[in-house]
Amino acid sequence: MHEPRDGRHAITETLPETPQEVTEKVLHNHLATGPLFRVAAVFCGVLLLLGVVGFILRVAGGFDDRTKWGYYGAIFFYILTTAQAAPIVSVAMRMAKNHWRRPLARAAELYAIVGVLNLLIFIPLLFVLPSAAGRRSLWLDGAARMNAGGSGWPPLAPHLWIALMLAGLVFLGLALLYTAALPDLATVRDHSTSKRHSMLRRLTLGWRGTPFQWRAHRAALGVLGGLYFMFYISTHSFIAIDYGVALVPGWKDSIFPAFQVLSSLQSALAITLVTMFFLRQTGGYKEFFYVDPFWALSKILLATTILWFYFWWASFFTFWYGRTQAEQNVLQLLMFGPYRPLFILAFLFSFLLPFLLLIWNAVRKSILGPTVAAALVLAGNFFDRLRVYVASFSVEDIRAHQLESVPAAHLPDGADILIILGALGGLVLFYLVGTRLVPVLSMWELKEYLTLRRIRPFLKTHVRVMAKPE
Amino acid sequence: MQERRPLSDVQINKALLRNVLAAPLWFWGLVLLLALVVAAGAGAAGWMFNRGTGVLGVNRPAMWGFLIVNFVFWIGISHAGVMLSAILRLAYAEWRRPMVRAAEVLTVFSLMTAMLMPFIHSGRPWRLAYWAFPYDFARGIFPNIRSALIWDPSAVFTYLISSSLFILVTLLPDIAVIRDRTTGIRHKIYSAMALGWRGTPRQWRLQGIAGILLSAIILPIFVSVHSIVSWDFGMAVSVEGWHATIFAPYFVIGAVLSGVSAVVTLMALMRWLFKWEDHIREEHFDAMGRLLVVIATAWFYFFAMEFMFGLFTLEPQEVALRQLQVFEWPWSALFIIFILTAYFIPVPLWLFRSVRRNVAAMFWISIMVNIGMWLERFIIIVPGLLRKQPFTFVWGSYRPSPIEIIIVAATFCLVALGILLFSKVFPLVPLAEAKEGQILADQIKVGKKTIPAVMREE
Numbered sequence: 001m002h003e004p005r006d007g008r009h010a011i012t013e014t015l016p017e018t019p020q021e022v023t024e025k026v027l028h029n030h031l032a033t034g035p036l037f038r039v040a041a042v043f044c045g046v047l048l049l050l051g052v053v054g055f056i057l058r059v060a061g062g063f064d065d066r067t068k069w070g071y072y073g074a075i076f077f078y079i080l081t082t083a084q085a086a087p088i089v090s091v092a093m094r095m096a097k098n099h100w101r102r103p104l105a106r107a108a109e110l111y112a113i114v115g116v117l118n119l120l121i122f123i124p125l126l127f128v129l130p131s132a133a134g135r136r137s138l139w140l141d142g143a144a145r146m147n148a149g150g151s152g153w154p155p156l157a158p159h160l161w162i163a164l165m166l167a168g169l170v171f172l173g174l175a176l177l178y179t180a181a182l183p184d185l186a187t188v189r190d191h192s193t194s195k196r197h198s199m200l201r202r203l204t205l206g207w208r209g210t211p212f213q214w215r216a217h218r219a220a221l222g223v224l225g226g227l228y229f230m231f232y233i234s235t236h237s238f239i240a241i242d243y244g245v246a247l248v249p250g251w252k253d254s255i256f257p258a259f260q261v262l263s264s265l266q267s268a269l270a271i272t273l274v275t276m277f278f279l280r281q282t283g284g285y286k287e288f289f290y291v292d293p294f295w296a297l298s299k300i301l302l303a304t305t306i307l308w309f310y311f312w313w314a315s316f317f318t319f320w321y322g323r324t325q326a327e328q329n330v331l332q333l334l335m336f337g338p339y340r341p342l343f344i345l346a347f348l349f350s351f352l353l354p355f356l357l358l359i360w361n362a363v364r365k366s367i368l369g370p371t372v373a374a375a376l377v378l379a380g381n382f383f384d385r386l387r388v389y390v391a392s393f394s395v396e397d398i399r400a401h402q403l404e405s406v407p408a409a410h411l412p413d414g415a416d417i418l419i420i421l422g423a424l425g426g427l428v429l430f431y432l433v434g435t436r437l438v439p440v441l442s443m444w445e446l447k448e449y450l451t452l453r454r455i456r457p458f459l460k461t462h463v464r465v466m467a468k469p470e
Numbered sequence: 471m472q473e474r475r476p477l478s479d480v481q482i483n484k485a486l487l488r489n490v491l492a493a494p495l496w497f498w499g500l501v502l503l504l505a506l507v508v509a510a511g512a513g514a515a516g517w518m519f520n521r522g523t524g525v526l527g528v529n530r531p532a533m534w535g536f537l538i539v540n541f542v543f544w545i546g547i548s549h550a551g552v553m554l555s556a557i558l559r560l561a562y563a564e565w566r567r568p569m570v571r572a573a574e575v576l577t578v579f580s581l582m583t584a585m586l587m588p589f590i591h592s593g594r595p596w597r598l599a600y601w602a603f604p605y606d607f608a609r610g611i612f613p614n615i616r617s618a619l620i621w622d623p624s625a626v627f628t629y630l631i632s633s634s635l636f637i638l639v640t641l642l643p644d645i646a647v648i649r650d651r652t653t654g655i656r657h658k659i660y661s662a663m664a665l666g667w668r669g670t671p672r673q674w675r676l677q678g679i680a681g682i683l684l685s686a687i688i689l690p691i692f693v694s695v696h697s698i699v700s701w702d703f704g705m706a707v708s709v710e711g712w713h714a715t716i717f718a719p720y721f722v723i724g725a726v727l728s729g730v731s732a733v734v735t736l737m738a739l740m741r742w743l744f745k746w747e748d749h750i751r752e753e754h755f756d757a758m759g760r761l762l763v764v765i766a767t768a769w770f771y772f773f774a775m776e777f778m779f780g781l782f783t784l785e786p787q788e789v790a791l792r793q794l795q796v797f798e799w800p801w802s803a804l805f806i807i808f809i810l811t812a813y814f815i816p817v818p819l820w821l822f823r824s825v826r827r828n829v830a831a832m833f834w835i836s837i838m839v840n841i842g843m844w845l846e847r848f849i850i851i852v853p854g855l856l857r858k859q860p861f862t863f864v865w866g867s868y869r870p871s872p873i874e875i876i877i878v879a880a881t882f883c884l885v886a887l888g889i890l891l892f893s894k895v896f897p898l899v900p901l902a903e904a905k906e907g908q909i910l911a912d913q914i915k916v917g918k919k920t921i922p923a924v925m926r927e928e
Binding site for chain 2: 136138233237245252253254255256257258306310311314315317318319321322323324451452454456458463464465466467468469
């Protein structure tokens with residue numbers, strides 16, 4: 001089953017043959033908890049506790065010195081643009097009706113659970129963000145009242161509104177996960193007993209898989225997917241402006257919000273690929289994560305990697321060519337000054353190395369190749385978030401007309417390191433807990449695929465024939 | 471696709487080669503009509519060369535007007551070819567088949583037309599030689615290669631060459647079919663162009679590889695072309711509203727929106743004029759409509775970012791420009807028409823399946839989008855120049871002259887004429903693609919239902 005079938009050399013698919021087999025294999029893995037899982041959960045739990053210690057130390061220092069919160073802000077943005085962005089992979093591929101998405105859809109949307117952790121991490125950042133009054137802000141009234149010292153518009157902007165946007169994104173992610181998992185939760189319900197059964201009976205809202213329920217399910221997924229997509233784009237754009245561009249005088253960079261969205265899309269693909277690799281190697285799902293999903297996802301990863309360079313170049317080139325003092329100082333701050341090592345690392349890991357790997361089809365059409373490229377991208381995004389947000393948070397006079405002097409590099413202290421480790425540990429821990437609550441494979445989508453797919457002889461080979469009911 | 475009517479190879483050849491082998495009378499009437507308008511445009515340009523650029527509406531401070539706007543517009547339309555052909559080919563999108571050739575041809579003719587604009591605008595097109603040779607041989611003074619205006623022709627001509635090559639490679643099997651159905655001098659010409667195509671497995675394999683390779687190579691060129699066009703504006707620090715980092719992708723996505731809309735216009739015309747209902751079906755318009763919703767929304771996002779960042783710093787000059795664009799007559803009216811026709815009318819309409827599957831509706835909506843996208847370029851270019859200096863000594867506005875209007879109108883006829891003449895020589899729907907689509911079509915029985923299916927070999 002794990003190897004391509006004889007005489008079907010063109011087809012690399014290794015999925016189980018029947019829907020029943022899918023249910024049996026997924027449930028077998030879902031209901032059992034192995035020792036490796038426990039070790040990983042305990043390890044991540046310890047890291048999370050260390051992070052809490054680091055957080056307490058950071059809060060004890062107060063919120064006035066924004067520079068000290070730079071690494072905290074960066075790790076928030078890292079999670080926002082990696083784990084919390086992952087559901088978009090599932091949403092987008094479901095909208096595009098790609099069949100290869102079916103094994104990976106749930107693995108991606110399960111990261112919605114990590115959004116809860118990131119929402120908690122975000123709360124202190126509200127106290128770090130200065131009022132919009134008297135400074136440049138996308139919430140226009142703040143800047144307009146520079147001399148009057150008034151507040152932003154709409155009321156309590158930007159704090160209330162970006163918090164609501166982020167909360168909305170988290171809520172929609174969870175709603176999407178729940179809706180998408182509903183048929184699978186019903187399957188688990190029907191195969192479990194006692195406590196789990198009664199809990200799932202309430203959660204599944206009487207799901208029986210009637211035609212009406214399936215129609216409603218499909219419509220709900222469409223609506224939630226559309227809403228999630230809109231919240232995803234707008235939240236990333238606004239929050240990136242408020243915590244990045246708006247804090248650096250003279251940084252008038254209209255492509256930056258789009259760059260942030262693109263970086264998050266690239267990292268969302270990367271974290272999905274890495275997750276698929278771990279589920280394949282250690283989760284017992286080897287036959288579900290065959291080469292096709294890796295191959296398909298790596299093509300999109302390559303496209304986003306090239307776009308990363310394009311967006312960066314469009315920004316850099318306009319500033320570099322413009323030659324105004326304000327633009328040169330921004331380039332110094334973000335790329336060529338105190339944070340140059342971070343910029344070089346970000347450039348290497350987010351663009352150059354994954355690009356050089358992924359341009360080869362042999363690398364893309366493998367399990368390990370896309371995984372390595374994805375791991376590089378995740379590292380690159382980490383360096384890039386540090387570069388942008390530690391630098392932005394380190395600017396003191398945010399009300400100046402342009403950046404007068406480039407602040408020195410702000411290095412992490414012990415609390416910063418604990419916070420970073422804790423946040424990463426928490427990310428993995430939340431995901432691990434999620435895999436115990438919801439099956440990590442979308443059983444109903446896989447079964448639908450098996451229903452719509454046939455393998456037929458064609459000339460001297462065998463081909464896959466896909467039904468198109470819509 | 472699901473609504474395909476089974477057609478034999480003979481039926482496909484007969485339908486798609488009808489115009490190539492024996493064009494109807496209306497065809498020549500249309501060619502004549504378009505040629506007359508093109509001749510009028512050529513006459514207007516000739517008049518301008520004779521009398522000087524004073525007959526144009528451009529004057530200080532707005533020295534770029536209709537002709538440069540039209541240049542950007544046609545460069546934008548040219549992005550349809552690669553977008554549809556290369557990306558959909560790489561993505562194995564089944565519904566691409568009937569429109570790829572028309573899209574590629576549209577690319578080539580709109581690029582050629584676009585390049586005419588700056589040459590006419592210069593007023594002295596014979597000085598074209600200075601793009602390649604020194605201004606002054608004795609002192610070796612070359613054009614300033616640090617100027618985006620010099621990068622532009624390099625990018626556009628590279629795109630033109632690669633697009634032409636792309637068309638030629640994909641045309642080979644079809645040329646061979648025509649070769650085998652013609653006699654005399656036509657047979658000889660088609661034989662030479664077919665490069666000995668016999669349809670052997672090796673030739674098909676090589677043709678497939680060449681198509682994929684060219685698709686991958688053209689994609690960066692396609693992005694670079696409109697990026698560089700955007701930098702004609704974006705590199706200028708002194709003009710308010712132009713020096714924006716988002717300009718390159720904003721222009722590219724805008725180009726894709728107008729280009730794909732133009733392909734929809736072309737698809738509808740091909741369906742009506744050549745009676746290709748079996749090949750260009752409602753489901754193809756449906757797929758294009760869905761694609762356009764995504765592209766238009768992405769474009770709107772970039773537009774919103776560009777506009778918001780214009781106001782972000784609240785610098786008086788930038789605010790004055792936005793005020794001119796949005797609130798001052800006649801720009802305010804043009805702005806409203808632009809934003810309505812480019813996004814707020816078409817996208818809500820495209821959300822309805824019944825609209826997407828209505829050929830006439832799609833035709834008119836696609837034209838509406840391109841009216842909006844033409845105005846978009848106009849609103850970016852001219853008001854920016856009108857407010858380019860803090861102490862502008864001439865506060866005149868821009869009003870296009872009849873010469874400019876005639877030239878711009880003629881460019882639309884020139885592109886239409888080019889495509890029409892192409893359709894007399896080569897099929898606008900690829901025969902090979904249509905036949906492959908028939909071979910890959912299948913059916914699957916699920917329960918009591920028989921569902922249309924598609925074969926995928928990869």
